[in-house]
Amino acid sequence: MSERIVVDPITRIEGHLRIEAETSDDGVIQQASSSGTMVRGIEIILQGRDPRDAWAFAQRICGVCTLVHGLASVRAVEDALDYPIPHNAQLIRNLMIAGQYVHDHVMHFYHLLGIFSNGYWGHPAYKLPPEANLMAVAHYLDALAWQRDAAKLLTIFGGKNPHPNFLVGGSPSPISIHPGHEGRGKGPHYRGGGGATALNLTGLQKVQNIIHSMRDFVDQVYVPDTLAIAGFYKDWATQGEGIGNFMTYGDFPDKDMADIDSFLVPRGVILDRDLSRVHEMDLNADDQIQEFVSHSWYDYEAGQDAGLHPYQGETKLNYTGPRPPYEYLKTDERYSWMKSPRWRGKPMEVGPLARMLMLHATGHEQAQELVGMTLKTLDLPVEALFSTLGRTAARTLETKIMVDAMQGWYDQLVTNIRAGVLDTFNDQKWEPSSWPKSCQGVGFMEAPRGALAHWVVIKNGLIDNYQAVVPSTWNAGPRDSEGQDGPYEAALKGHRLHDAKQPIEILRTIHSFDPCIACAVHVSDAEGEELVQVKVC
DSSP states (O other): OOOEEEEEOOOOBSSSSEEEEEEEESBBEEEEEEEEOOOOOOHHHHHSSOOOHHHHHHHHEEESSHHHHHHHHHHHHHHHHHHOOOOHHHHHHHHHHHHHHHHHHHHIIIISSSSSTSTTTOOOOOOOOOHHHHHHHHHHHHHHHHHHHHHHHHHHHSSSSSSSSOBBTTTTTOOOGGGGGTSSSSSOOOOOOOTTSOOOOHHHHHHHHHHHHHHHHHHIIOOOOOOOHTTTGGGGGGGGSOOOEEEOOOOOOSSSOGGGOOBOOOOOOEEEOOTTBBOOTTTTOOEEEEEOOOBBOOOOTOOOOOOEOGGGGOBBBBBOOOOOSSSSSTSSSOBBBOOEETTTTTTOOOSSHHHHHHHHHTTTTHHHHHHHHHHHHOOOOGGSSSSSSHHHHHHHHHHHHHHHHHHHHHHHHHHHTTTTTTOOOTTOOOSSSOSSEEEEEEEEETTTTTEEEEEEEETTTTEEHHHHHHEEEEEEEOOOOOOOOOHHHHTTTTOOOTTTTOOOOHHHHHHHHBBOOOTOOOBBBSSSBBBBOOOEE
């Protein structure tokens, strides 16, 4: 008989996600509904605040994506104010973002993905032999110790972790030159001698050691483990694709954010699996990126079927779902706290698979070599990229690209310092008196989980509107007014469940996206009442 299956909460992710799946008589998923059961209110909190402070609030959107929201916020304000930053600051940001990738992806594979048979004992979907399980457990423990060192890189540049410090106009990492360079860098941006408490030779050497440690772990453990384990699960190379549309905003500039052509990760859109054509996209165009709320617990003044560009975005909460506790959601009505982002009306998958496909499609040599090596090792066709297994493998392969690129950015930073180029902050537009009365900007980046952007509207020196569209909104959002599934929902269709009471098939595909629903930060009880209020005096 057909059945309606509920998995709530999806575990081993950040935040609370509910999946309701309707199966046919033979256990095949015909329809899936993705529901974010938390609500984010940061956009409301930021209204009326100083744009230079926005990053500190926005960064608290998530406790796992420990820096990406802060940096997206800083970039949004800099874009609005046309505020350039020094090259050193850009290199430091590149290193921090890439360091977050490596840390986050390794943690996902070993600690969140659930590669061990601990979820549903005895389920035939677990195929690793005892020797492979033993190897994976040993590396699981190694990764726990390793990630402590990896997190130090963010602390060295940002002062603390999680939630390192950022700064509109540059980086809060003044460079302390050693005594041999005291004749250089004089003037208002001079950063002191070897004893200054800033980024000095000791810190730089620690960063170099961390990069070496990261590369060793990725090369010697993470990549080999992925290939070894994938060999036992090649059947997952034919399921879990989803919508077939992929999008990247681009990131890791060579010089500055305005030079899009210099990005390590290109910007663009791939439609219907067609890697021969990359479509251009514009984050400022009203008719390209829009958010819909026809199946979300929000209201728009223009009506439930309207699509709003984030500059005109609205955050008006209106819960119309069933009173908890409840058995099922009304999935033909509103059923999620996430909106439905669309590009030119089409749903888009974002994340490591989108980035690797974009790199491959645009001729990135290392990406093409890594993809070719992986497919050859596993004896799989190129179509295997569009799958649950392909999504998981893409995360590993892009980690290799990022950890290799880190050495290049580090070398550039050291070269600049040796040449006496020490600036990490531009103070030219710091004071609000230099700002226009009205301006707007978008801060975008490629976060570990995918394309992330914050849009800000500034009027009279204060935030008038603020909207964040996060990767898991793109991937986990509900159906739109046209009835188009979101990527999670589409990816689950066609899965055959071995046991409705042990729906590991649902978990594996959802985990391959590495969901982060913690962009919702409000805490309420079953009655919708506030549980705690913290006041800072």
